[in-house]
Amino acid sequence: xxxxxxxxxxxxxxxxxxxxxxxxxxxxxxxxxxxxxxxxxxxxxxxxxxxxxxxxxxxxxxxxxxxxxxxxxxxxxxxxxxxxxxxxxxxxxxxxxxxxxxxxxxxxxxxxxxxxxxxxxxxxxxxxxxxxxxxxxxxxxxxxxxxxxxxxxxxxxxxxxxxxxxxxxxxxxxxxxxxxxxxxxxxxxxxxxxxxxxxxxxxxxxxxxxxxxxx
Numbered sequence: 001x002x003x004x005x006x007x008x009x010x011x012x013x014x015x016x017x018x019x020x021x022x023x024x025x026x027x028x029x030x031x032x033x034x035x036x037x038x039x040x041x042x043x044x045x046x047x048x049x050x051x052x053x054x055x056x057x058x059x060x061x062x063x064x065x066x067x068x069x070x071x072x073x074x075x076x077x078x079x080x081x082x083x084x085x086x087x088x089x090x091x092x093x094x095x096x097x098x099x100x101x102x103x104x105x106x107x108x109x110x111x112x113x114x115x116x117x118x119x120x121x122x123x124x125x126x127x128x129x130x131x132x133x134x135x136x137x138x139x140x141x142x143x144x145x146x147x148x149x150x151x152x153x154x155x156x157x158x159x160x161x162x163x164x165x166x167x168x169x170x171x172x173x174x175x176x177x178x179x180x181x182x183x184x185x186x187x188x189x190x191x192x193x194x195x196x197x198x199x200x201x202x203x204x205x206x207x208x209x210x211x212x213x214x215x
Contacts, residue, residue, distance in 0.1 A: 004039070004076075008032060011077040015099060030064040031080030041070035075122070089117035095140070101128040109134040109151075121156065 012029060013019050025032060037060040044053035053070035061067040066083045068074075071090040077097045080086055085103040088094075091114070092106045104126050108116040118132045121140035132138060132150045139156030150165035159169035 005036070007077060008035065011079055015079045016081065030066065031083035034060055034064045034066040034068060034080065034083060034086075035074065035078055037064075038068045038070065038072070038074065041068075042072070042074075045070040072117075091115045091135070092117040093119040095120060095122035095124070097123045098126075099124075100126040101130075101146075103129040105131045105133070107131070107133050118150075 009022060009025060009032075012025050012032060019025050019029075037056060041053045041056040041060070044050075044056065050070075057068060057070045064083065066080065066086045068086075068088045069090040069092070072088045072092040072094070074088075074092075074094045075096040075098065078094060079099045080101075081099060082102040083100075086100060087105045087107060089107050094106075098120055106118050106120070106126075110116075112135075115135045117135065119135075119137045120126070120132075121138055121142065123141045124138055124143070126132065126138075126144045127146040127148075129147045130144045130150070131148070132144065134151060136150065136153050138144065138150070138154040138160075139158060141156055142154050142158045142160065144150055144154070144165065145159065145161035147163070148161050148165040149163045150160055152165070154160050154165070154167065155170055157170060158167045160167055162168075
């Protein structure tokens with residue numbers, strides 16, 4: 001446990017340039033409080049102390065604004081940046097070196113039974129306000145853009161944006177989550193609209209040419 005706590009602290013300093021001291025991080029980082037509490041709640045859940053696990057998770061939600069079901073499986077070096085509003089469902093599985101921002105939901109799509117929440121691979125970044133819903137998988141080294149709604153599997157080494165989420169980059173150079181520019185994400189819907197506008201303009205010009213040739 002001491003090694004895990006030390007690793008979590010090092011991860012905060014690696015991920016957040018605003019972190020200045022260990023005391024500040026331990027006392028003021030709600031994402032760190034939430035993951036530490038979740039580890040205890042998950043241990044209780046596996047020991048079948050379901051009520052105690054749920055009570056601890058809800059108390060942590062009250063304190064931090066982060067709701068993690070005690071049944072969720074979360075790997076090492078998990079980092080929640082400004083974690084307010086994050087929701088992680090019961091059957092979620094999250095790999096190592098995953099970073100998620102505020103307002104992210106890893107949820108289900110209805111009242112289905114069994115595995116109903118996402119599986120997140122290693123070294124994945126999920127940006128502010130993204131929604132990943134259902135029993136789907138986000139592959140290793142992938143990124144999900146801010147505000148995206150992902151309803152289908154995401155291949156490894158991909159970037160997904162939009163509603164619904166579309167893969168806009170895949171199998172190019174290796175994607176590291178540190179270089180995601182939230183202000184300059186691709187917009188496949190806007191790109192498609194631009195192409196349609198160009199096609200409509202071309203059709204209008206051709207119609208005008210035909211009218212002039214007949215007159």
